[in-house]
Amino acid sequence: MTDFTAGKISHGGDDWLIARYDAPDPVALSAALQAAASRLRDEGDWLDIVPGLAELCVRFDPLCENPNDALARFRTIAGMIRPADVCGDKVTDIPVCYGGDYGPDLEVSADRLGLSPDELIALHSGESFLVQMMGFAPGFAYCGQTPAALAIDRLPEPRRRVEAGSIGIAGRQTCLYSLAGPGGWPLIGRTPLTLFDPGRDEPFLLKAGQQVRFRAIDEAEFARLAEAG
Amino acid sequence: MALRIDRAGLATSLQDAGRRGVAHLGVPPGGAMDCLSLALANWLVGKATGATAVEITLTGAAMTFEARMAFALAGGRADITLNGQPVAMYEQHRANPGDVLEIGAVQAGCRIYLAVSDALQGDKIFGSASTYASGGFGGHQGRMLADGDVIATVGREEPDKRVAPQKFHPFLNKGWVLRAVPGPEAGLLDKASRDTLFTEAFRASQRASRQGAELDKPVLTLGEAARMQSGPVFPGTVQCPPSGKPYLLMADAQTTGGYPRLAQVIRADRHLTGQIKPGDTVRFMAVEPEEATQILREKNSLYAELFGEDIF
Numbered sequence: 001m002t003d004f005t006a007g008k009i010s011h012g013g014d015d016w017l018i019a020r021y022d023a024p025d026p027v028a029l030s031a032a033l034q035a036a037a038s039r040l041r042d043e044g045d046w047l048d049i050v051p052g053l054a055e056l057c058v059r060f061d062p063l064c065e066n067p068n069d070a071l072a073r074f075r076t077i078a079g080m081i082r083p084a085d086v087c088g089d090k091v092t093d094i095p096v097c098y099g100g101d102y103g104p105d106l107e108v109s110a111d112r113l114g115l116s117p118d119e120l121i122a123l124h125s126g127e128s129f130l131v132q133m134m135g136f137a138p139g140f141a142y143c144g145q146t147p148a149a150l151a152i153d154r155l156p157e158p159r160r161r162v163e164a165g166s167i168g169i170a171g172r173q174t175c176l177y178s179l180a181g182p183g184g185w186p187l188i189g190r191t192p193l194t195l196f197d198p199g200r201d202e203p204f205l206l207k208a209g210q211q212v213r214f215r216a217i218d219e220a221e222f223a224r225l226a227e228a229g
Numbered sequence: 230m231a232l233r234i235d236r237a238g239l240a241t242s243l244q245d246a247g248r249r250g251v252a253h254l255g256v257p258p259g260g261a262m263d264c265l266s267l268a269l270a271n272w273l274v275g276k277a278t279g280a281t282a283v284e285i286t287l288t289g290a291a292m293t294f295e296a297r298m299a300f301a302l303a304g305g306r307a308d309i310t311l312n313g314q315p316v317a318m319y320e321q322h323r324a325n326p327g328d329v330l331e332i333g334a335v336q337a338g339c340r341i342y343l344a345v346s347d348a349l350q351g352d353k354i355f356g357s358a359s360t361y362a363s364g365g366f367g368g369h370q371g372r373m374l375a376d377g378d379v380i381a382t383v384g385r386e387e388p389d390k391r392v393a394p395q396k397f398h399p400f401l402n403k404g405w406v407l408r409a410v411p412g413p414e415a416g417l418l419d420k421a422s423r424d425t426l427f428t429e430a431f432r433a434s435q436r437a438s439r440q441g442a443e444l445d446k447p448v449l450t451l452g453e454a455a456r457m458q459s460g461p462v463f464p465g466t467v468q469c470p471p472s473g474k475p476y477l478l479m480a481d482a483q484t485t486g487g488y489p490r491l492a493q494v495i496r497a498d499r500h501l502t503g504q505i506k507p508g509d510t511v512r513f514m515a516v517e518p519e520e521a522t523q524i525l526r527e528k529n530s531l532y533a534e535l536f537g538e539d540i541f
Contacts, residue, residue: 013493014410014521016463048252052460052485062525063539067518134255135459135485138364181363198354198366204254
């Protein structure tokens with residue numbers, strides 16, 4: 001994305017607005033969305049500012065601002081978003097124990113993708129990815145974009161229980177499950193890091209706009225890191 | 230000083246007015262499913278309208294007061310007794326240590342709010358003590374209440390007696406009309422399905438929780454368009470998964486979703502969604518955002534006489 005990207009702006013509901021973008025590079029778009037979100041945050045008046053993967057939503061208070069006035073105000077920032085650099089300086093290291101009980105779908109996913117499990121792991125841990133969006137659950141991170149060779153469908157039926165720390169892949173993304181619960185992404189591994197802890201000073205390990213890089217570890221190191229907390 | 234839960238029932242939890250400004254972290258607003266009933270119960274005991282109260286769902290609950298305090302109930306209709314003697318909703322009552330409050334099964338609506346004059350002690354996280362059970366935080370140990378739980382209370386001055394006039398009681402129904410603005414992906418519906426969405430009565434299925442309610446018939450047709458990139462959703466958003474069964478999101482809904490957003494129940498009517506129970510019917514009535522604002526202002530002004538502030 002070398003130029004400004006125009007957003008299609010509309011009312012999402014009576015008290016929220018949406019800007020939708022069509023850009024060829026989803027990672028550059030995500031970075032631009034994060035930059036626009038932080039400009040909106042500087043304005044201060046929005047109740048919520050939530051970037052999606054290819055859109056940006058804001059919630060406003062209709063008792064304070066008429067919906068069409070809010071729309072006009074939103075347009076000044078979201079109407080044209082600037083290309084932004086992916087902040088490349090800091091990459092968070094995410095140790096992952098791939099396969100086995102921690103990644104029950106590793107082998108079948110590799111098989112479906114025409115890769116060996118090791119090849120899949122090498123592709124997944126071979127480069128850094130951008131945290132494009134936090135959503136679904138507190139601290140749940142959508143990261144991308146992953147190599148085309150890893151693009152796989154979600155599970156036909158979601159699992160009833162996915163453990164916290166599980167790493168999934170689907171489409172051109174990889175996700176980190178912050179909480180135990182149901183989930184539909186094929187699971188290839190698990191990190192011993194605690195992604196979300198409401199009791200911690202900083203509850204969230206990751207935030208949108210940050211970069212992550214996965215690193216393969218064995219079960220012994222997983223146990224060691226899990227114990228170290 | 231405390232409130233002891235003798236029978237927690239299906240889904241009883243501590244809730245207040247919910248969280249703000251945390252959706253981008255994946256944290257839903259949470260809070261009372263019916264903000265009007267929460268406000269009424271709190272008003273009756275002289276508290277701030279958004280103070281922490283006990284939300285009780287469908288099957289009722291029973292609890293024992295371990296200190297002297299005033300209490301009041303609002304919301305769904307049920308038989309309620311204190312030490313076996315009937316007590317009326319929408320009135321303030323006094324309880325003494327050892328008094329047992331029993332809330333029967335909800336006969337109309339879905340959720341009842343119990344407010345007490347003492348301060349209920351919940352874990353405050355992201356600016357709210359609301360229980361978000363799927364995230365394991367807020368309220369009492371981050372979970373729905375269980376039999377035997379003891380919720381600590383901090384004594385406050387006893388409030389003046391209060392009764393809420395009938396005209397302020399929520400209107401309970403089995404058939405709900407919710408005004409809604411067409412959502413960002415409403416255009417994906419063909420003409421027939423769009424007409425269906427804004428005219429037919431949908432049935433609320435058994436899939437119902439604080440996250441939302443599935444409307445299982447009639448079924449809408451979206452075809453191939455039914456999958457999209459995940460984007461933000463909010464309480465009141467009506468999503469439509471490939472099954473064609475619309476899902477009405479509520480307080481504890483996930484913050485992003487990958488299904489078309491067909492409609493958004495307007496802020497003025499969102500409190501009603503908390504009283505929808507399985508088997509009820511729901512109709513959506515299309516309105517424009519400017520109209521929704523007008524409705525919101527009018528509804529707030531109706532209640533301003535009682536609350537002296539905007540509660541919707």
